[in-house]
Amino acid sequence: MDLALSKVIELRESGFQFLHLRDEDGQLDRIMAFKQRRGFIDSILFWSETEARAGRLPAVRDSQRAAQAVWIYEGPLAEAVDRLLDLPEPGSRNAPTLMKMTASDLAVVTTLPFTLKLPPGAIA
Numbered sequence: 001m002d003l004a005l006s007k008v009i010e011l012r013e014s015g016f017q018f019l020h021l022r023d024e025d026g027q028l029d030r031i032m033a034f035k036q037r038r039g040f041i042d043s044i045l046f047w048s049e050t051e052a053r054a055g056r057l058p059a060v061r062d063s064q065r066a067a068q069a070v071w072i073y074e075g076p077l078a079e080a081v082d083r084l085l086d087l088p089e090p091g092s093r094n095a096p097t098l099m100k101m102t103a104s105d106l107a108v109v110t111t112l113p114f115t116l117k118l119p120p121g122a123i124a
Contacts (some may be wrong), residue, residue, distance in 0.1 A: 003078050004049035004077045004078055007077060007078045007081040007082070008031075008033075008077075008081075010081060010085065011033045011044070011081055011085075012033075014035070014085060015035050016033040016034060016035045016042075016044075017034055017035065018031060018032065018033050019031070019032045019034075029047070030045055030046060030047045031045070031046055032044070032045045033049070036048060036059055036068060036069075037089065037090050037093075037123075038089065038090040038091050039058065039059050039060070039090055039091075040057065040058055040059055040070070040090045041056070041057050041058075041059050042054075042055075042056050042084055042087065042097070043055060043056075044058070044080055044081065044084055046077050048077070049076065049077045049078070050076050050077070051074070051076075051077075052074070052075065052076065052077040052079075052080035052081075052082060053073070053074045054072070054073045054074075054080040054081070054084040055069040055071060055072040055073070056069060056070050056071040056072075056084075056087060057069050057070070057073065058070070070096040070097055071087060071096040080087050
């Protein structure tokens with residue numbers, strides 16, 4: 001648990017923001033951390049120290065389609081954090097850019113515990 005906690009602290013120190021997502025009974029179900037980076041959102045969703053999903057998604061997307069990630073990893077929390085933090089800066093030579101996998105659970109706007117009311121054509 002100490003390693004997992006140190007990785008969560010590392011995310012916070014790297015500028016990630018956190019959401020505590022609750023189930024229908026109000027119990028903590030999972031935690032999401034996210035950070036916008038040059039047109040992309042890096043996010044990680046974790047249920048325990050052994051179950052996490054991290055990804056990089058475009059910050060702007062078609063809301064009529066499922067979110068697609070340019071990079072995604074599923075595995076233990078510590079490994080997911082390390083891989084996410086090791087991703088090259090968006091726009092750099094080796095940064096992932098091709099849409100690969102559906103990742104709707106990592107899309108911050110679709111997992112917020114409230115609805116965003118935006119005028120037509122607005123970008124969230």
